[in-house]
Amino acid sequence: MKSLEELAKIREEALKKVDLRSEREGTRIVVGMATCGISAGARPILMTMVEEVKKRNLQQVTVSQTGCIGVCRLEPIVEVYRPGEEKVTYVEMNPEKAKRVIAEHIVNGKVVDEFTIGAAK
Amino acid sequence: MPKEILTKENFQKLEVVIEKNKGKKGALMPVLHEGQKIFGCLPLEAQKRISEALNIPLAEIYGVITFYSQFTLEPKGDYTIGVCMGTACYVKGAQKIIDRIKKEANVEVGATSPDGKFSLEATRCIGACGLAPVLTVNEDVYGRLVEADVPGIIAKY
Amino acid sequence: MELFRSHVLICGGTGCTSSGSISIEDAFKEELAKHNIANEVKLVRTGCFGLCEAGPIVIVYPEGAFYSRIEAKDVQRITEEHLLKGRIVTDLLFKEAVVEDQVRSINEVDFYKKQQRVALRLCGVINPEDITEYIAFDGYKALGKVLTEMSREDVIEAIKKSGLRGRGGGGFPTGLKWEFTYRAQGDQKYVACNADEGDPGAFMDRSVLEGDPHSVIEAMAIAGYAVGANQGYVYVRAEYPIAVNRLQIAIEQAKEYGLLGKNIFGTGFDFDLEIRLGAGAFVCGEETALLNSIEGKRGMPRPRPPFPAIKGLWEKPTLLNNVETYANIPQIILNGAEWFAGIGTEKSKGTKVFALGGKINNTGLLEIPMGTTLREVIFEIGGGIPGGKAFKAVQTGGPSGGCITADYLDTPIDYDNLIALGSMMGSGGMIVMDEDNCMVDIARFFLDFTVDESCGKCPPCRIGTKRMLEILDKITEGKGELEDIDKLERLAENIKASSLCGLGQTAPNPVLSTLKYFRDEYEAHVVEKRCPAGVCQELLTYHITDACKGCTLCTKACPVNAISGERKELHTINTETCIKCGACVDKCPFKAIIRK
Numbered sequence: 001m002k003s004l005e006e007l008a009k010i011r012e013e014a015l016k017k018v019d020l021r022s023e024r025e026g027t028r029i030v031v032g033m034a035t036c037g038i039s040a041g042a043r044p045i046l047m048t049m050v051e052e053v054k055k056r057n058l059q060q061v062t063v064s065q066t067g068c069i070g071v072c073r074l075e076p077i078v079e080v081y082r083p084g085e086e087k088v089t090y091v092e093m094n095p096e097k098a099k100r101v102i103a104e105h106i107v108n109g110k111v112v113d114e115f116t117i118g119a120a121k
Numbered sequence: 122m123p124k125e126i127l128t129k130e131n132f133q134k135l136e137v138v139i140e141k142n143k144g145k146k147g148a149l150m151p152v153l154h155e156g157q158k159i160f161g162c163l164p165l166e167a168q169k170r171i172s173e174a175l176n177i178p179l180a181e182i183y184g185v186i187t188f189y190s191q192f193t194l195e196p197k198g199d200y201t202i203g204v205c206m207g208t209a210c211y212v213k214g215a216q217k218i219i220d221r222i223k224k225e226a227n228v229e230v231g232a233t234s235p236d237g238k239f240s241l242e243a244t245r246c247i248g249a250c251g252l253a254p255v256l257t258v259n260e261d262v263y264g265r266l267v268e269a270d271v272p273g274i275i276a277k278y
Numbered sequence: 279m280e281l282f283r284s285h286v287l288i289c290g291g292t293g294c295t296s297s298g299s300i301s302i303e304d305a306f307k308e309e310l311a312k313h314n315i316a317n318e319v320k321l322v323r324t325g326c327f328g329l330c331e332a333g334p335i336v337i338v339y340p341e342g343a344f345y346s347r348i349e350a351k352d353v354q355r356i357t358e359e360h361l362l363k364g365r366i367v368t369d370l371l372f373k374e375a376v377v378e379d380q381v382r383s384i385n386e387v388d389f390y391k392k393q394q395r396v397a398l399r400l401c402g403v404i405n406p407e408d409i410t411e412y413i414a415f416d417g418y419k420a421l422g423k424v425l426t427e428m429s430r431e432d433v434i435e436a437i438k439k440s441g442l443r444g445r446g447g448g449g450f451p452t453g454l455k456w457e458f459t460y461r462a463q464g465d466q467k468y469v470a471c472n473a474d475e476g477d478p479g480a481f482m483d484r485s486v487l488e489g490d491p492h493s494v495i496e497a498m499a500i501a502g503y504a505v506g507a508n509q510g511y512v513y514v515r516a517e518y519p520i521a522v523n524r525l526q527i528a529i530e531q532a533k534e535y536g537l538l539g540k541n542i543f544g545t546g547f548d549f550d551l552e553i554r555l556g557a558g559a560f561v562c563g564e565e566t567a568l569l570n571s572i573e574g575k576r577g578m579p580r581p582r583p584p585f586p587a588i589k590g591l592w593e594k595p596t597l598l599n600n601v602e603t604y605a606n607i608p609q610i611i612l613n614g615a616e617w618f619a620g621i622g623t624e625k626s627k628g629t630k631v632f633a634l635g636g637k638i639n640n641t642g643l644l645e646i647p648m649g650t651t652l653r654e655v656i657f658e659i660g661g662g663i664p665g666g667k668a669f670k671a672v673q674t675g676g677p678s679g680g681c682i683t684a685d686y687l688d689t690p691i692d693y694d695n696l697i698a699l700g701s702m703m704g705s706g707g708m709i710v711m712d713e714d715n716c717m718v719d720i721a722r723f724f725l726d727f728t729v730d731e732s733c734g735k736c737p738p739c740r741i742g743t744k745r746m747l748e749i750l751d752k753i754t755e756g757k758g759e760l761e762d763i764d765k766l767e768r769l770a771e772n773i774k775a776s777s778l779c780g781l782g783q784t785a786p787n788p789v790l791s792t793l794k795y796f797r798d799e800y801e802a803h804v805v806e807k808r809c810p811a812g813v814c815q816e817l818l819t820y821h822i823t824d825a826c827k828g829c830t831l832c833t834k835a836c837p838v839n840a841i842s843g844e845r846k847e848l849h850t851i852n853t854e855t856c857i858k859c860g861a862c863v864d865k866c867p868f869k870a871i872i873r874k
Contacts, residue, residue: 001536002544004422007413010535014414020285021339021403033364047318050283063283064340065364146592147554149574154516154555177574188576188733189557191516207478208673208709209635211723245558246478247517250635251293251330251642262296 016054026060027106029053032077033065040075041094048095049078052102061106074117080105089117126160126196134159135167139174148175149185153192162193198233198240200278202226203257207246210254214268218254219243221271238278282320284361287337289402291326291488292481292520294333298349299323302334305353310361319361325489325524327402328643329389332372337402342383346372389640392659394621396629397445397482397605398645401489406524409531412492418537420608421496424503425545428611433504434460437607439615441627446472446563446600447678447704447780449626449693455597458587459505462595467507469498470591472568472600473514473521476560477676478727480707482631483601485643487514487521490605491528495551497607499538502549505597510551513568516558525553560677560731564779565598567733578735579779600705602631622648626692634660636709637667646691653687656710667712671795675704677724677731678784680791681717700791702784716813717796718803722750724788728781739782742773746789755816758804767793808874818873819853820862825870832862832871 001007031037031046042065049063066079074091078101081087088111090101097115104110113119138155142148152175156167163186172179186192204210204219219230219241228234228241249255252264256274263274288294288303303323310316327335332346336356343366345356352370359365368376374387384390395401404411412418424433438453459467471494475483486494498510514522529551532538540548554572561567562577569591571577590596606628610618619627626648632655635641639661646655652672656662663669671681680701682689689695693703711720725747734740749766752758770786770793777783793800802808809817822832828846833839840856843849851862851871863871 001418001422001542004426004543007418007422007543010410011413011416011419014410018285018404018411018414020282021287031364033362038363043318046283047281051281054281062340065283147572147574150554150557150571154557181575185574185576188578189559191556191558208676208707208723209479209641211478212636212709212711212715212720245476245517245560246481247292249293249296249330250479250481250633251333252296253635253641255296264296 019059026083027058027062028081029061029063029106030066030079030081031063032075032079037075037077042076044095045076045078045093045098048098049102052099053106056102056107058102058106077117090115091117126162127164127166131159132167132170135170136174139171143174149177149182153182153186157192160196162196164194198228199238200258201240201242202228203242203244203247205245205247205249205253205255205257206243207250207253209246209250213253215254217268218256218266218271221268222256222275225272225275239275282318284319285322285339286319286361287322287324287339287402289325289327289333289335290323290406290520291330291333291485292518293326293330294335295520297334299334301350302336302348302353305350306357309353309357313357313362315361322405323407324404325401325406326485326643327384328398328485328645329372329640330643331639331641335372335402337384338366341366342385344372344375344382344384344387345370346375389642389644389659389661392650392654393645394629394647395645396609396618396621397486397493397602397631398643399490399609400493401485401643404490406489406491407527409492409528409535409537412490416612417492417608418496420611421499421537422543424500424611425543425547430460430504430506433500433611436610436615437504440610440618441615441622441625442603442606442610442618443626443693444599445602445606445630445705447675447702449703452599452603455587455599456501456504458585459507459595459597462588464595466509466592466594467505468591468594468596469502469505469507469510470569470572470586470596470598471498471510471512471604472563472565472598473512473518474556474563474568475515475518475601475705476563476731477678477705477707479635479709480633480676480705482633482643482706484518484521485631486601486605487518487525491521491525492532493605493608494525494601495528495532495538497604498551499542499549500607500611501597501599501604503547505595507597508548508550510549511554511572511591512551513554513556513562513572516555522553522555529553559733560727561733561779561781564781567779568598569596576733578733579781581778602706623690623692625694630691630703630706632706632708634708634710636673637663637712637715638710639664648692649690651688651690652682655691655708656687660710663710663712667714670711670713670715671717673701673709673711673720673788674707675702675784675787676707677727678702678780678787679704679707680787681711681720681795682791683795700787700794702787714811714813716754716809716811717792717799718750718754718809719811719813721789721792722747722754725750725785728785732781732785736776736778736782738773738776739778739785742769742777743782743785745769746773746786750789753800753803754809754814756803756807756814760801760804763793763797763800763804812873815858818858820851820856820858820860821872821874822849822851823870823872824848825868826866827868827870829867831865831867835861835865837861 053061076093078090168182226239228239233240254266255264336345336348359367434456442452443449559577562571564579566580567577586596629645631645671683673681729743729747732739749762826848833841840852
């Protein structure tokens, strides 16, 4: 170790490995991962979400999974909980749509209406 | 049956350990630890060699070995049963466990059974107080014991 | 860089390892591979989570799901349900983690909620065998700050101002110790760490070494800089193989990253660290005995003064602190002395780790701010006494400490309050006793321990404690006389006053404190030849109550034919012939045979 900068750099890298374990408040993205969700392709979506959050270094965002959300025909389903806002449910998701949700909703705060459960009906 | 421990091979291993530690300050304890691993105990012949190599009087080495409870002059049984006698284990009935082992394995505390199979020790707290009472057989640990578990454990070995 | 959506933390502390956490890790590896998600879910073996009672423990993030008492066979369900489908397996969660069908994360469980973790900050959070995880949580930042921004005097001043006191037993102000060693004259100085945690029932130092070894390494390097030492020794008990192994790995990694060795942070500061193993001698926890042992001698104490700060290892000035004390140092440097001094009571700052054991629901390791009451620790964090039994006393300070009774449960815990109660902080062992524990027997247990561990150098300890044990044996066997109690008290005072080291000076404490609070129990043993708790074998007699149905099972079990009675009628035991083996109690289906 030659300098503080070097330590800071190692820390920066290492943080990405462990930040899953710190308690975070703020936005929660939940991917429905019951049998129906998985068979409809929920796992690549979950991984895309995780990847995007990492890539953009979004600190106050947790991506987790949940069981059956109940509308199996619209799977894969992603729900977004933001403090002080109503829950938004996105349906028939795919990795591309997931990226847009992150970019538009999570980062810029604009709900992607066309993907929501309201639009699907 | 006691195994032959004073083999040439063991002494060669001892030389390596001595060589590695020779220059260090306070080398005696590390050498004794390693030596005991090699021989299974610290026989007089090994002590003599350590004495010469580290230039420490044999009497002093003997004094150190007998001071510490983990060093032993005689080989142990094939399986060393250690019953934790830390406070947490004691409070939860470790004495009963020991009494039962004495009966089941025919061995006294601090001694080895006549067939050379088991040695029994009342050990200091091993820090697994959450599982009290606890006993160890060599590397295996058994926790949350009741007296009736003893015969089953002994039978495994 | 690999991305993981979930982290599975498996406790690799001694407690959980003993109850099978390694086979759980293997099972997870297998399951993850089977479902092809090994690249999405990361397995981490951590140090102790503290709640050993619930072990083996598995935590799954990001949910913070707290699975307890997991067996290898449960792994398949956790993998298929939780990791694949996102459904937390609630019936495997720690019981308090589910409240009204709502799953709570590990940090919301009572056992953890009331704690404040400084020394145990990263135990159960990081993989102790990966230095980068420590660095991610600000590891070695304090060392960097000290070496690049602070003078040696600044560091000592900060430690002094924090109010940190030695966590190993005595409670001596840490900053002063550092200052003495700093001021001592010497061409060579040493820094040493006392990890010879010998008090039965205390295992916090082991947990820190197992769960967060780098914090100790970092602190020792900081101490080395402050006092002017470039060589450190960690003296660890050989009974702690996992801790020794993790510490060894950590030292090697620190060397690899240039955080130990030459020219650290390019500042010209050199520091090296070596592990030395104990060999099973309790007295080596005493500082001067420990120094002798590192030097390769019999671990007998030296007279003080001179103190180690003046003449320590190989006659050179030596700074000696224990593991928990060191574990606080990096946090004090990073967060400031004021932050640390803001926690705790007026004279005892910061937090203290306690190992809670004995008759208590949540056995384990906990860290609380100084000033928390015993009641909060035992009944809130510890979850109270199992089986609806009554609390009798809590023993603190191990063989050097004493018992505290129910009357004092609302005492805020700090160094001075515990001493005022005739006990002491010690290293933080806390053993809870209920109505079934005999206090004379407990005193005898500790005396037995000190007699065994007395090094034999000074007569008061060598001979005196032995005499005390003999008297206690007499009393527990029902052969005691009233004057024995006075004799015991006199001997105790003399041994306290005249022993060479801390071991002898504190050895009589368990007797003195039980005499102070439970004199009636001693008197019952002596005068009435009765053990009120029903523990002392020689004083017990067996009786059959009205619950007896006359099934005759006990008569068949009795090896000395001491039980008589007609079939279907109440049986009686002849207490003269009874050898008190207890065989009848085990056999009786109606629980009609009692000891009293």
